Amino acid sequence: MSDAAIESRAKEGIAATGGVILDAVGKRFGTVDVLRGVSARIEPGRLTGLVGPDGAGKTTLIRMMAGLMVPTEGRITTAGFDVAAEDPGLSDHIGYMPQRFGLYEDLTVQENLALYASLRNIPAGDRRTLFDRLLDFTRLGPFTGRLAGNLSGGMKQKLGLACALMGTPDVLLLDEPGVGVDPVSRQDLWAMVQALTDDGMAVVWSTAYLDEAERCDTVLLLSEGELIFDGPPDDLTNRLSGRTYHLRGVTENRRGLLTRALDLPTVADGTIQGHAVRLVGRDGVSADALEDFASAEGADLAAVPPRFEDAFVDLLGGGPGGRSVLAERMEPVESVSDVSVSCNDLTKRFGSFTATDTVSFDVRRGEVFGLLGPNGAGKSTTFKMLCGLLKPTSGRATVTGLDLRRATSAAKTQLGYMAQKFSLYGLLNVRQNLDFFAGIYGLPGSVRHDRIEEMVETFQLGPFLDAAPGDLSLGYKQRLALACSLMHRPPVLFLDEPTSGVDPITRREFWTHINGLVGKGVTVLVTTHFMDEAEYCDRVALMYKARLIALDTPDALKRQAATEEKPDPTMEEAFIRLIEQEDANG
Template sequence: MPALVEIDRIRKEFRGETAIDNLTASLAKGRITGLVGPDGAGKTTLIRLINGLLAPTRGTVRVNGFDAARERAKLAGFIGYMPQKFGLYEDLTVLENLRLYARLHDVPENERQRQFEKMLEFTDLARFTGRLAGALSGGMKQKLGLACSLLGRPRLLLLDEPGVGVDPISRRELWSMVNALLDGEMTVLWSTSYLDEAERCESVLLLNESKLLFSGPPAELTGRLQDRVRLLRGIEGDRRKLLARLLDKPGVIDGVIQGSALRLVFAADAPCPSLASLGVERDARELIPVQPRFEDAFIDILGGGPGGRSELAERFEPLPDDGATVAAAHTLVKRYGSFTAADRIDFRIRRGEIFGLLGPNGAGKSTTFKMLCGLLRPTSGSAEINGADLQRSGPEARRQLGYMAQKFSQYDGLNLLQNLRFFAGIYGLTGRDRDREIDGMVDAFHFAPYLKANAGDLPLGIRQRLALACAVMHKPAVLFLDEPTSGVSPVTRREFWTHINALVDKGVTVLITTHFMDEAEYCDRIALVYRGRAIATGTPDELKEQVRSADCPDPSMEDAFIRLVQESDRQEASR
């Protein structure tokens, strides 16, 4: 296919920092190309260079034969751009945003109404034309952003992480809409940190730390790992302890929990793996080959995961292995006027359990999460931590929990060490106890090179480690994690789960929200929240079993999520 975009040895620097390093690539006409990598890899910078919003420090970017930076005026109307952050006006309605962007894109007045009607039908937003953009759910905002970027019928569509922070249903809908646009003329560059999305693209550009690691069809990269990925099934005993043990074995470069099984990736030069060679004949019944995934290949390129040891968990004393209920929601209800955000949520979480709260955007899981950790007062019902009611014994209950917010909640005006000292004070640590715990966090997370760096200037992975350190410094019995790994690299995600699994092994109880369906597999139990209600509760394997059928014989967690929500809709419609 002819190239619509040609990128020749570009380099981009900001105040001496390299954002893009000597990158050469091309985008074929009429295809979806995935721009894949964690936050900070250089994806947004590359998109802005292609759009002519930035000029490269060195090299050239040509779009449809024109220099993107020097001849941007000649590309007016040719490029549609959807920025990563919601680029619409929240105090304008859906229709007012469309009218504004039609003017910005120079859509002729006699064409506007026809294009509005087409976009509203295309995105299923016709029912919401009078709603303020700020009142839309996350998925609806992304659909509106896509509609605005398509006004004027561009031939090159640049989508900067359209699926970030939205649930699997909204992500699938976005993919369906973009695939419907491909007619041999439209070219799409889809930026994402969700590595499973790479497999939906015809070609990918894989970035990490400003460098291009791979360019080509995703199957070409995953094919390098053929016969190197195994699923360990029929596990007897604690799968977390077994994973930690296996991750430190020679030849095992990566491993994750997949429901009741373990998914293992082996080095290219490792001997043919077997139960005997791994020393797990008494721990599991079978080790079977499975198809490699794009994330497996990315971990392989990066040299493997972080291993199975958690220096953080080693600082915790074991809690009693008594199976006691340490966190509970008792028919929690939260209303805002006539709107019910959470409707009779009820569950109990045992000591040393990972409990996942999943749900579409706007389903009520964040409301439930905040009531459970005392940040939001319920309209009725109660939440307990270790038997203490969060409303009646708030300070006592809150001292037993740690909280890591979805958005970085540390103070940008303080450096890393000052943030650690501040949060130690919040949790009541003083004197030698405070100094000992801060020193422990510095050692466990290898913070020494960053102590004097402003928190707002830290790399994303270090910021997330700082947020986790501040949440666990006082050694809480219950840990609340709200989207803890959003945007970080695959290796940093593995590191976080190594810590989480090891903390749970010490008896810490974890409540977590996530939009990564593979991370949901780590949970012991999951509550799927939809329209304010918990519509399904069970282990990952139990939820997948509920949707198993002839047309979906081996469902993934994403399949389970979507089908359970769809079944809830069908039941609601039949009432």
């Protein structure tokens, strides 16, 4: 906040904090305590990350900071205003961007800006200059006439940010702005928010991407409604010094090795990183125990620096383990062919617009195949053609040897599909959705009953059977969607951004099931904007502007993107570098 703004606020008799003060804040819905005793200070000119597992209370806390709810206990002061006082002046000093896209999809970019300017009572004479500044800041200038509903995910978030910034607020509240946004667009959002904090604005960024949290000045970590960490992210990360390792020299079956490692009482967490397996040892455990395990597995143990995500999972008690009960109940997939999915010159046009352009690849049985790319690159269109949901303009696609043009119905019985957007039936409760999908896949009565109970137990859906899907938290929505897609135990599974917006614990749970299914011979195709998840893939195809521009293992793609300045890039850095190289090559 500028000195002039502070003087102006002081003259109005308002405490010019420029930030947010949380004083023993609690929130109760009925008999359920969603937040308990949360105290913290969010400073102006700093970026504060708000993180925590699904259901921790992040969205509730942000909505209270915005004055949309009031605390049951304690006090919140936002930009000098007590939110419980319901002072109408509060809205003039905050910007709020909700978790779900909150703009009007049937209005253009320009019309949405004009609407928000009217809601903010921006004088007509000031709007042109303000709009030009926001359009330049968000780089949406060329798209003012486009309907908001036709924007890519990244562009929608930029428009939401522009509308939240209408009137230059003192406090900006962003509820998971990076969800569904590719790394390139997320980098743009990050740069925009960094510029705002440099100008003195207090910014709260709620996120499920812990690499984003790692870049914040301060992190508030919530768990089960309580604040369990408040401070710079490095302070939490450094607690794991000497406890993080790579198992290297793993030539095959990384998933089996990870499963066995997670069974060890000495291991708190583990993930796959390319050809290596990353492990976090439990507190107080020496490296000797892990050395013995590595030696027995024919792998090399190497110490590596801890990450914020390692510390986050460890603070919450560790990961969910490495065994999938669901996969253990499945019979191995039998197939006469080593190729489960194939596409040759696959093309889809909508009028004059080409969404997918001559894409070709094969996916082997029991392979995890990642399809990556920026928003609007053509990933979901390609997925839908491979699932038989869209008819190609040209080209050929097969699933388990069945041509999707000639045997669409038969092919659909061989696959499970989890859509990018939550696609279950809101008028049916959880149990009815499970029963409906079991019926669609033709499961007979006794099998249907047993399979539903299996899914309820596996995904902990028991307490929610009578609830509408729309009333579930995001993590449980995704669990339900995955359960429905697996009801018939398909040999091929298509997952379109299955973990978008869910916390790291839930993501690990999903990948435990995926790794277990792959161990039984299931073929998995997955799109994701979590670059750490791309490391789980055996191979990754990178799409850009409707075409396939790279196809290789994660480690090979990282080597391809290496530079003298970045000899060992992360998967996200490799993603951005390969896109930049494609642009440079014209």
